Amino acid sequence: MLKTIVSKPFAVACALTLACSVLGSLLAGLPYFAVLGALVISLILGIACQVARPAVAYAAPGIALISNKFLRAGIILLGFKLNLIALAQAGVKTIALACVVVTGTIILTYALGRRFGASKHLAILAASGTGICGAAAVMGIASQLPSSKEETAQHAENKVVAVAIVAILGTLFTLVDIAVGPLLGMTATQFGVLAGGSLHEIAHAVAAGGTGGGESLDIAIITKLSRVLLLAPAAIIIGLWYRRSEKAKEGSQGKVPIPWFMVGFIAASVIGTFAPLPHEALSGLVSASYLLLGMAMAALGMTVNFRALLTGGRSAFAAALIASVVLLVFVSAVALLFF
Numbered sequence: 001m002l003k004t005i006v007s008k009p010f011a012v013a014c015a016l017t018l019a020c021s022v023l024g025s026l027l028a029g030l031p032y033f034a035v036l037g038a039l040v041i042s043l044i045l046g047i048a049c050q051v052a053r054p055a056v057a058y059a060a061p062g063i064a065l066i067s068n069k070f071l072r073a074g075i076i077l078l079g080f081k082l083n084l085i086a087l088a089q090a091g092v093k094t095i096a097l098a099c100v101v102v103t104g105t106i107i108l109t110y111a112l113g114r115r116f117g118a119s120k121h122l123a124i125l126a127a128s129g130t131g132i133c134g135a136a137a138v139m140g141i142a143s144q145l146p147s148s149k150e151e152t153a154q155h156a157e158n159k160v161v162a163v164a165i166v167a168i169l170g171t172l173f174t175l176v177d178i179a180v181g182p183l184l185g186m187t188a189t190q191f192g193v194l195a196g197g198s199l200h201e202i203a204h205a206v207a208a209g210g211t212g213g214g215e216s217l218d219i220a221i222i223t224k225l226s227r228v229l230l231l232a233p234a235a236i237i238i239g240l241w242y243r244r245s246e247k248a249k250e251g252s253q254g255k256v257p258i259p260w261f262m263v264g265f266i267a268a269s270v271i272g273t274f275a276p277l278p279h280e281a282l283s284g285l286v287s288a289s290y291l292l293l294g295m296a297m298a299a300l301g302m303t304v305n306f307r308a309l310l311t312g313g314r315s316a317f318a319a320a321l322i323a324s325v326v327l328l329v330f331v332s333a334v335a336l337l338f339f
Contacts, residue, residue, distance in 0.1 A: 013059035014066070016059060024039070039290070046301020049298070050302060070299070075265055076265050081272070083269075083273050087222065087229065090222045090226065097226070099230065112319035113126055125141060125161075126320050127319075129165065131323075134170055135293075144239030169317075189216070193220075195208040197331040202221075202225075205223070
């Protein structure tokens, strides 16, 4: 690993992915691009880098390292965005809603995906991204799922397909939420709950919640982060379930590794909440998180198999679409009745 870090291919990989991540962050600040979010834009830019095939091929060892290690570092730093006191103040209703949404959406999307013919691996990744927090959840959960040598390439493609699914559906349902809120006569609080409780990425929740004003945006962020907080326990539970169901296969591992990066995620949230860190320092750590996650997403985009992207995800897309509709209806009802 040390040789990879100090190698020229790693330096080239860093330069390419860093450029994609920075440009993705800049573009995400522009009108119309904000609804996609910096991570999805970084993924798209990474895919575009495949035009420079010689450079991408040369940097392949570094790209693989960035898509793995930088992703975990980014998720750890993302914990600084979670304020546990704010989540507690949001009340039992918000936490309970997050638990029901995450659990129900994952189970429903996975069951539909399997019924429609998606592989177990792709179905659970699409389900996790739809139920928890989009691309970060797909990548975080994927790191807990074992792959045999024969499955490694296919599983890498599944990650890209799952990210694409939640990106497309998240953008679509952001627009739907913005239209549905006024039609249902929702208050700012109710609309914030709808945005944070039903949308896929943090960027989607921010984009939709912001259209309802400051109070709506705050509620949307808190509700969404309540779901993000469940990424750590979900990764452990899903990893345990998946490995036990696959342990009979040759090359699969029967032992579940402790997801230390998820432990780091929780530790970062505790430090960010209770340690006397300046606001500027916390903002810098969160920005660093998105920079690293953007680099990981760009690295993933550089390895996209377009045939798999276009043909391999139809069943999982259909499952996530149906689940997203059910999620929208459910959260709308809960917001109107209990908030």
